[in-house]
Amino acid sequence: MTAVGTMLDNKLALVVDDSITQSRVLSHLLTEEGYQVISAVNGLDAFEKYVKYQPDLVLMDINMPVMNGYDAARKIKNHSNHDALCPLVFITNESTDSAYIKSIEAGGDGILVRPFSHQVFKAKIKSIQRISDLYSQLKRLQQEQDTDAKIAEKLMSGVIEARNFGLDRIGTVKKAAALFSGDIQLSALCPNGDVNVLLGDFTGHGLRSSIGALPLAETFRAMTGKGFSLLEIITQINTQLFNLLPADLFLAATFVTVSSHEESIYILNAGLPDAYVFSEEGAIKHKIASSHPPIGVVSTLLSDTQVSVVSVHSSDRVILLSDGIVEARNKLDQMYDYQRFERAVIKGIDRGDVCRNVLASVESFCQGMEQEDDISLVDIPCDGWQQNYALASQVDxxxxxxxxxxxxxxxxxxxxxxxxxxxxxxxxxxxxxxxxxxxxxxxxxxxxxxxxxxxxxxxxxxxxxxxxxxxxxxxxxxxxxxxxxxxxxxxxxxxxxxxxxxxxxxxxxxxxxxxxxxxxxxxxxxxxxxxxxxxxxxxxxxxxxxxxxxxxxxxxxxxxxxxxxxxxxxxxxxxxxx
Amino acid sequence: MTVKKMLENDDSKLSIVVDGKFDFSLYQNFRDAYIDFQGRNVDIVLDLSKTTYMDSSALGMILLLKEYGDKNSNRIVIKSPNETVNKILEIAQFHRLLTIEI
Structure with a gap:
């Protein structure tokens, strides 16, 4: 039992050297350090054995027939998956700068120049093993984090946003900077046929920003379904998030009720860029600026908080956006900004697809620059929200x-x-x-x-x-x-x-x-x-x-x-x- | 991207200068700049004149500073944000929570 256990626990080293004597000496020293050892006689042989046995450490001679050490190192490093670091140390007789530089460039993690004492050799192996252990620890933590984020992302898109109402009519864009987005989009039907929509942006990205998403969605849906007014819903969500989240986590959000039968929208912008009302000709009819700090910052809403009522025409559209769009940057460090955004929306209205047009415009502006913030857009038509409720069947x-x-x-x-x-x-x-x-x-x-x-x-x-x-x-x-x-x-x-x-x-x-x-x-x-x-x-x-x-x-x-x-x-x- | 702190007027005023981009990477440095400050009833000035850009986690860090200030009776003053940074503060309506001197 112990023997097998030891076998499994033992690290595997690959010694590559065309000189059998040298190979034996190194193998012997490695065995003393608790390694199992396999050997290869040239670069090509080394590569094949590397692929076959997946060792934990490679010691590589440089001058060998068939394939030299540098080429073998490059092949090995190209092949290895990056989940595990297999350290590769060159053993050489050449004590020159160029040998050292070439070794590192070929992908080597260290170099040992002969002659060296057994003690120095063992110390080198220990130090390189320590780095490799740290590397795998880091990888493991990273994987755990990725898994957690994936679960959260699934929860967000599958559980929270899949329950959104009217997605066949409300256009949305959501591009997360990290795997998991801090932006949240919610829509729910009011008992009188109006529709409530929220676009929110939690501080930061990734898993950390997701803590508030579940209670937010629950409260938003439940209160909308029970017929609470927009201000009542916002008041409740603010209290809830203030109590739930630490001081530096909050939700910048725009809340809107679109009422087709009143030809009005009710809207409050708390910490997001201006929300827009566009006409079907593509004119900007209204801009609704932020009038309150983000939700969850103050314990109760500021006393003069008001929901704005804006008259709209049935062919108008309400457009909500998060700051990720206007703050998107290109290679010259310019911001995408509001003007480009407005032009893209107008073109989108003309072409009948605001979301696709804005997204294409942002992407062509950024030209492959890595996205720093979540990008989020909601496009809501002002008509067609009446009488969505099922009328009770006639009873007699x-x-x-x-x-x-x-x-x-x-x-x-x-x-x-x-x-x-x-x-x-x-x-x-x-x-x-x-x-x-x-x-x-x-x-x-x-x-x-x-x-x-x-x-x-x-x-x-x-x-x-x-x-x-x-x-x-x-x-x-x-x-x-x-x-x-x-x-x-x-x-x-x-x-x-x-x-x-x-x-x-x-x-x-x-x-x-x-x-x-x-x-x-x-x-x-x-x-x-x-x-x-x-x-x-x-x-x-x-x-x-x-x-x-x-x-x-x-x-x-x-x-x-x-x-x-x-x-x-x-x-x-x-x-x-x- | 650096955070510098300076004590002024016989240690009765603390200035924190954020140079460059103010984002999550400064979390620890920013907190360290004020967390051991013992002065009560004195101003903490957050000098943003050298800050080029600020994200929402920076807003969060400012709220943490405000929380600290509220607890220790320090008045928090945000000083000289550039146009971009001021726009971000404005959207977040921070002038309703803190003193901002343009």
Missing amino acids: DSVLGENLTSIYRGLPPVWEWRLSLTGKSLATVNPIPIVMNQIYAIEGDKEHWLSLQTILTELFVNSLDHGVLGLSSDLKVSPEGFSEYYRERKSRLKCLDSGFVDILLEYYPLTSGGRLKVIIKDSGNGFDVVELFKNNVELPDSDMTLYGRGIELVEQLAESLEYFDDGRTVEASYLWAK
Whole structure:
């Protein structure tokens, strides 16, 4: 057992010398140092034996027949895989500078000039072995790191970004500087059909920059799916990353909600280069500059943090980019910069592929210079994001297998739940996720609740905007009006210190489904829902109206919808089959 | 790429000068420049006049310096960044976290 063990542990040395005497002496000394020894009589023989036995050390004579030591060394070094260093030491009688230089140039790792004592020889072997051991240790660590990075990369692309929404319509470019990119691109569908997109750039590259990616993606998706507003999502992500990451790790990111039905985008840029809105003719309509330090730097968002609302046309595109693009450098150390970028986007819009055009432009500019930073670009069209949600299929008596009217009348609900928001809390609390959580907690998390969420959102927003805040939809008639409406809404919310919105849910179970009654009351002066939305403007090239669309949608989703008390109370009934 | 530190005004002010490219390779040197500084309630000046370029890990290192300054009541002042470097500080909105003297 020990014998075999020793055999396996022993390092293997290859001695190359055409003189059998010399070869024997060296072999003997190496054996004393614990090596197993094989020998070769010329360069070619040495190369063949090297390939066959993969030794750990080569001692090479220089002047030999058939093939000399230098040529053999070159062949060996060219052949060896770089995962392991096999040190090669030349043994020579020539004590000249040129012999020394030629040895190193041929790939030798050292040279021993005869005559040398046995002690010097053994010391040389030990020192060269030490370097070789360090080299393999380094290689091993490097391999471990590569494996880790590969796992992280797989996680990032396979688990995180593969779950992105709308990738058939959102164009993306992502080129990592290291194997693993610190850039992250996320997209998710909001319950009302809007789409939330994030382009983020974590500090640094490689595995280190990936720590925050998983919680970021989870929070972004979960909160988007539950209908939280963009600012609420950013606030939560900031707190999370601040607590999670060390001080020098953070996320520069642009967050955007693209709302096709409002013809607006909501956007916050925290630490990335300007985000753009381009028209279909390739004109720059808006630039959205960074207005907040990167996410995770401060414990809470700065107090004046605002999400910008920008009016867009349905044919516009929102373009987000990371600094890797504009800071890409060529051989002359020039930066790619914004002007080239903008020109490439314009050309890309003209040719119908922004991503490919920008990438090609950056690559031709850099001309093979090694990329220093991750390159990342997201191209989002502003149209086509409405009504992506699955409308609940029509449910009636025949589906549920019972007479609904007779069961419904006079029976008390099996549970009811109420949430009242008053005064300031109307400005600060978004009740929809709270209500939805309540329903999930009692009735379980089901796909079809998305329809109910839409009903709740539309009715609550109407009660708050047109009831409590007394805003008129007239403001929204023109496309630009939407951002004005939003500003007015914001300023009225800010000074709100009275008023209420009362949400009541009543649940009636049915044999193979259920019915949920939603009753929302508000403190406003009432509004005539018919009057309010009668001026619906039909947009050219679109079957959409700018406002009042919400009510239409509720009518489609709900079993019944009625307004009472001059519009201060609304009652909707939602029916579903199991 | 070097980091130099200088004590001024009877050791009451610490100047850190970053020469060349300010990136992750300076991590240890940069930290060493202030970590043993014992002065409280005095300024630490980060002189970027000789800094040609800065990446996001440099921003991270500045945040670590800020954290140190907050703990030891040192005011941190960033001085004389060139145009490129200032643009990077601006995008990161660092003027809202620290004093930057152009």
